[in-house]
Amino acid sequence: MYKWLLLSAALLMVSQAPQVSAQSIVPRPILTVHTQAQESPVQLRTVQVNADLSGPFARTEIELTFYNPNRRVLEGELEFPLLEGQTVTGFALDFEGQWREAVAVEKQRAQQVFEDVTRQNVDPALLQVTKGNNYKVRVYPLPAQGIRKVKLVVSERLTSLNGESIYRLPLAYTELSRLRVNLVANAPDAELRVPEDLEDVELKPRGQDAQKLQLDRVNFTGSGMLEVVMPPLDGMQSFTQNLNGHRYFMTVVPKPQVEAQRQKPSRVELLWDSSLSGRKRDHDREFDLLEGYFRTFPDITVRLVRFRNVAEGAETFEVKGGNWSALRKALENTVYDGGTNFEALNCLQDCPAVSERLIFTDGLDNMTSAMIQTSDVPTYTLSSAQSSDPVRLHHLAGSSGKGINLTRLSSEQALQELLTGKQVLENLTTRGAKEVVVHEDADAWVVAGQFTENTAVLQFQVNGTSQTLRVNAGETRSPQVAKLWASWKVENLRGEERFNEAAIRRLGKQFNLVTPQTSLIVLDSVRDYVRYEVEPPAELLAEYQMLHKEQNNTTILQKQNHQNQVLALLQDYENWWLKDFPKGKPQAPEAPKKTGGPVNPSPSAYFDAVNDTSALEEAGVAVDMAPTANALAAPVVRPNASEPAEVAANAPSGGTPNSGNQISIQLKKWTADAPYIRRMQEAKPEDLYRIYLDERPSYENSTAFYLDVADQLFDHKLDDLALRVLSNLSELELENRSILRIQAYRYLQAGYPELAIPLLEDVVKLAPYEPQSFRDLGLAHAQANNPQKAIENLYQVVERTWDARFSEVELIALNELNAILHSSDQKLDTSFMDSRLKKDLPVDLRVVLTWDADNTDMDLWITDPNGERVFYGHRLSYQGGRISRDMTGGYGPEEFTLKSAKPGKYIIQADYYGNRQQVIAGAVTLQAKLITHFGTKEQKEQLITLRLKDQKENVFVGEFEVK
Template sequence: MKKLFSILFIFVALFQSAKVFGQFPRIEIGSCPDQNSVVLQNMDIQVEIFGNLAKTTSTLTFSNTSSRNLEGNLVFPLPENTTISGYAIDINGKLRNAVPVTKARAVEIFESIQKQNVDPGIIEKVEGNNFRTRISPIPAKGSRTVQISYYQELKLNNSVYQYHLPLSYSSKIAKFNLTTKVYQASEKPQLVESPDGSYNFSENSNVYEASLSKTDFKPTQSLTINLPKPANKIESFVQKNLDGSVYFYANMLIDTKSQPKVWSKNIGIIWDNSLSSLKRDHKKEIEFLGKLINQQKNLNIEVGLLNITLEKGKSFQIKNGDWSELKKYLETIVYDGGTNYSKINSTTLNADEYLLFSDGISSFGANQFSFHKPIYTISSSPISNFGVLKMIAQKDYGKFINLNENSVEKAFEQINQNNIQFLGIINNVAGEVYPMSGTEITQDFSVSGISQVANAKLTLMFGRNGKVDFQKELDLSKASQSFEISKVWAQNKISYLELNATQNKTDIEEIGKQFSIVTANTSLIVLENVADYVKYKINPPAELQNEYNQLMKQGFENKETRKADLVNNAIIKAKELKEWWKIDFKPVKQKYPKPVADSTSVNEMLQGIVPGVQADMAEVSLERLSDAEAEVVTAQGITRSQRSIGYANANVASDKKMKEDESSFVPEIKMVNIKSDKEYMKLIEASKNPYQTYLDLRKDYNETPSFYFDVASYFIQKKDKVTGLKILSSIADLGLEDAELYKMLAYKLKEIEEYPTELFITKKVLDWRPFDAQSYRDYALALQDNQRYQEALDNLYKVLTNDYSVEIANRDRDITEIIVPEINNLVALHRKDLNLSAINKDILVDIPVDIRVVMNWNKDMTDIDLWVTDPNGEKCFYSNKTTAIGGRISDDVTQGFGPEQFLLKKAIKGKYKIQTNFFGENQMSISGATTISAEIYLFYSSGKQVKKMITFQNDNPDRGGDGILVGEFEF
């Protein structure tokens, strides 16, 4: 019997916290039937502002009105140089603070505990400066509360610092509370926008405070506060350390005395027109570009369009500032596809300087490219990878412009001027100072670092090209001590390290752990029981520390159990497969009607065969003979082992030509075109302009992965691979670090033989999920597709040498059944290219088979079945794992990603049918329908191996049904 688990649905909320980010927060269920069952019940926001630093703490309670448990995803972007520094969820009615854990380890622990129906919580940083928290479960008819806090450096705009918090919401909130405190302000804060007319500041002991408490409140306006900045005042803060040193932070205004930049007359515009670029503020970008053109008046501009390729657009000659043609061109650009920065090159666009309008997220290829001219990167999207954009700009003396968080005027000022640089601090008592020496600054300037002397006077230097123009003194004895400056300093250091995130991965991880902040390599996690902290070797939050210590002293034995070193299992499996392969399966006895006369003897039958007739006329299948008759045939020199593809050649003369024809015969694999029956596909198929119809329909399905998958498959089947691949790549832009979406892409890319991109996609999944055996396997097979055979072997072998949590190992069952044949396939086909010294020789077995079928799928907690029906009508599947002719199927995977595998050493004559059955799914996520890949191999691990593959989607459980026909072939 198959085991089914309670269904979990996922919701997505956009918790948006910077200017122009939109609603706060917005709940989405996608296509789930429970889309209206999760509501924001309580919202409590506490804002504290010190100078140009703000701390925002949001406590959100979500209630679930449905009768089933739901799993929650809350995804939100944050401003530049800002990260999560506090996270808590409710455990037994009380908020519990999270603790830092390495990112991949946190996901592994979360998913292991989640399978035990316990209440973990995790928050992680995904691509760019975007964060995701996963809450499981939100109980049926119950609620869960999450608290998130972050520090933010406010931007100066017209001599005032501005704090902005979007609050516009589409539904009423049962309980709404908002409190803002401004400390040590020289003037009363100015309310530009507030959620309620009664919201106003009052002063109490040098603290300005405003508060609002409402029931059944629907906020329709945001909170925007202007904080005047005194021209000559340096605001500074310190935090003492145990060794007597202090973390310090200061902000001040600088008379920059900037010099105008001299622009080239030949400008290249690289305009990202991928799907994710629809989220950019194009109106603001065009206004910004217009200011630059109007200043220069006469320019030659080359435009390149960037998605999965860099396509040369149009050339424009701007005269007297008239750029109307260029403006119209940019306003009518079509946005589609993923993004591949590796396609950027200077030969496609011929210019001296370049403007790159993008979000910094290369979803369909590496973010590195060869370029040796200045690139000015401009971001107007809240969902941006600021580190990548800064890295690109700094590489060849360009600039990064954050158009999302700055006005057009200020952004234009930044790009159009050569500004004063910060040249460091004279005093040798200060170290680890950020920003780094040489950083260009505008009017407002902030600096943080570590001073070995608590009351030191520090001299800050400013100038150009290493020459000091003027100095500023920072007196730490006058600094305030009422703020967690250490976290602000850590954020600034991480922002610097993320300019080269790969090289600095270890440092980023360690800082995240030490300061309990979320980084690209560190997450925050909450566990339900103290025993879980002991089990997974995680130091708990302060409120659980005593109980944790007691359990540790008592030698508490609740240890994490792991399944390590699968090599021994693989040795056993290799021996089992070899023994299976040696078996000469007896033919199935068939019953035929008896004629009136006696049957002709076998010898007479053989003697009656005329030499030279067609091979199929001269064959007698051993499967159709009795044991006695088979012995007679064998006596004539014909054994079962002489069958090239499962036939017994009854011609003892062994005609040479006949044998050559027979051995070269390869059945044709006929794959079934599994078409989508969605209404949008009917419209596209009937359209005279299918691509335009796709664009017209997209606004209704813009976040639905199966829409892009179905439409891409349609164009690929119509032999328009270029369009199909572009549409398919859009899936990469739908989710941030979404392994399910990327697995979907990897399967389809393998099918259409886009092997380099398949390799990039599978490597991403491996980076995100190194605790999954399938991650190494998928990456290894992509390496094999790219003819990197040694690396493929090494990664396949890692599947056997890694260790796994017991929960994940149980989910995957015995994956060695699949890995052993794949390792031996590599060896059989490419032995001369391989160094086998690191491979245990006991798993190297020669087991070529006539038929191998493998099925994978992209979603966890999903049960897909593989069925193979042979010519005798016998179906090999989970409840009939071996067949009379020697077929065998691997263990039934009911909770994971697969794979499932069918093997048959010797095929008999007749038709074979391959089917899948979607038995059930224990989750429903934004990735929509489950993506299934089926691979059919004939003559696997032989010199004439052939393969066909199909990738399709299914979201229709069909327990006890007829399954879906995938492919068939006839021996």
């Protein structure tokens, strides 16, 4: 089963960019479907738009019908941005002709539920925000040669600029079987603007006070924009709504028609986002703005700072007589590469004094969770990207600057905004109202809040003039007021999001909104809602409540059982560690006698003696340590090497690791076979980066490409460039935890744990329901010499209850936690731990295998000097090599340990057994960690990342040599 990925401007169904040429700012739609060669792209067959425009409000329903022409079921994933000021206020999935509305759930919980449910092959749908104004829809299943429908509801207040209030509907579709638009404008004097190919479409009267538009086209291929110009509000106007026992109001306060003055700058700091996503900005529009800026301020000093994963050194330019050609040439020659790290902007506090700052960026920080420090210096943020974070940009601009969105303003309007001062609504006080927020646009302030009395009295100052406004609870009613108030409240809270996560989550759940803390989810059956404790939409609520009462609360019992199982796992591991295993050469099993049935040689008797699993069995944990017939005769795949030599039968044994042994690690350098690799291998070190830039357009969305190039740069000690290239992974797909993990693993392998930690902290936020999230973060802290944080995160893996597909991961994390405890020189606080879990169990050899793909079965194979292979079907060797339970559900880890190692070579292999992914699976990235003298102060380890593309593929990872 496969996955389709749609990135489409088609969903920019509503916007507010008055008097701008549609062709100048609307990107061409991109319908990209990731399929295998034999697969056909998913088709966006029909789009139906139902829009209602009333006063300053617009509500748009967008129904999308997708067709899967393939003979296999797909999971659908749709990503799209909305424009500034738009809010998704509804989401629904079609069930046999009936729309089922989504409900708001904590974001991480919603994602966990969606992924759990899809593994059961039932029908969920999920809508979530990634970063900024970017949204993602996931739908399962798209039936083979069948259709599926989803519906989005987008609400907005039409902003007014220069006396016009415009509703905009993009029509830039590559090809549709059918497009239908039903639009009602509740204004008799509304005006219509359409592209040339739709000149026959018109607004027609609908009663005395409204107009309607009906558009129905088959085999539609369009471009441009449909616009409806609504009459602007005349003076202050108020709107109210009663919802769930609360009364809300919204009052529009027009800005005075005076031009606010601003100071002429003498020295400006120009901060230029040069990350990979900067390529998608409209640089022509940005240069037009700067042309007007320097025409107005012709003699000025400019301090240019480019920033990406790091901030580069500043360059100074003197603009004389409006001539900024040298600066423009420098900007035109900018190389857009690397991730976006806003922490690089925080050095501004130590920068030389400037009159003002101009920051050109999309506002999407994808490398850190850093808070942007606001400045007393007037700051103007300017964004020309469709995908952006307007809320963060406005926050960065602060009270003395402006956030200017170039996608919704003409060049002249944007320049006017930049060159005029800011009018401020000051000293706002209220009586008879609470939870008041102020939302600002170019022509007005909107004051919104909740009534506490029948009349709210608002007092404020504009340009030094005091004003008083009374809002009565009986003002004009509108069904949009409450959710728009809630969305603006969320925007205000996002200014310091890390301190307001709970408040944002409460608002999202109360008003059924998509926020950074809540997502909208639709489930198939009432029992699914009961199982995951998700309160369903109203039509299923009665049945849900009845079933919910029948469901026994087993949380406490499950916790007790989990604790007993972890103790049993540790006891079983300690029993293995205490046992003395022979280090000679085992006898070959007897050849079986031929019978009429299949021939299966029986295992040697020694296996019965070494498999002690009584502790696990008593705790109710299933065990599977029996050998398979091929364990002693498994073929060894080694590059340019023969079978291991025999080792003397009197090799050492005993109850403690052979710490005196000299143990070396030999890793096979993994090299991709892509065509660009040979070109880079044959190049001079100083030419590698230019070759990378030349090849990048062909591989821009390939994680493998950036990993391979970074490897080449690291090999030539070009670490700064390697880190820049590696940071591009953050730009490829917002909030993709698999990509974030790969990037973090590679930072760890290169010895930069401080870069891996912020990424892994994001992974914990995205997937706290996966034990690997906490384990990875804990190990990164260990590598960064933060042992206290390391053991705290690893204990999360030990203490929590996980999905059954992650069986025994607790023991692996506990081994790592204990190794840190008993090898660290720092005094560590372990008061949060169950003291029974602290054990000092060092081993000579340890191998851990992890991978990035969910629902994927990867196997670790270890072949010892006896020629005996330990793997999922043969988990304990003659000399005591032990492998953990097979992880068939994704990520790993799988662990091999050997307390006392017999001299000789130990071969490590990884085998890609298969996957059950409902997406198009690309190459799976593995991380293998080989460790000697694990749990002692002599511990040494090496990491390697490598990729497997095809199922049943097997690769040599490396080897230990014990002398």
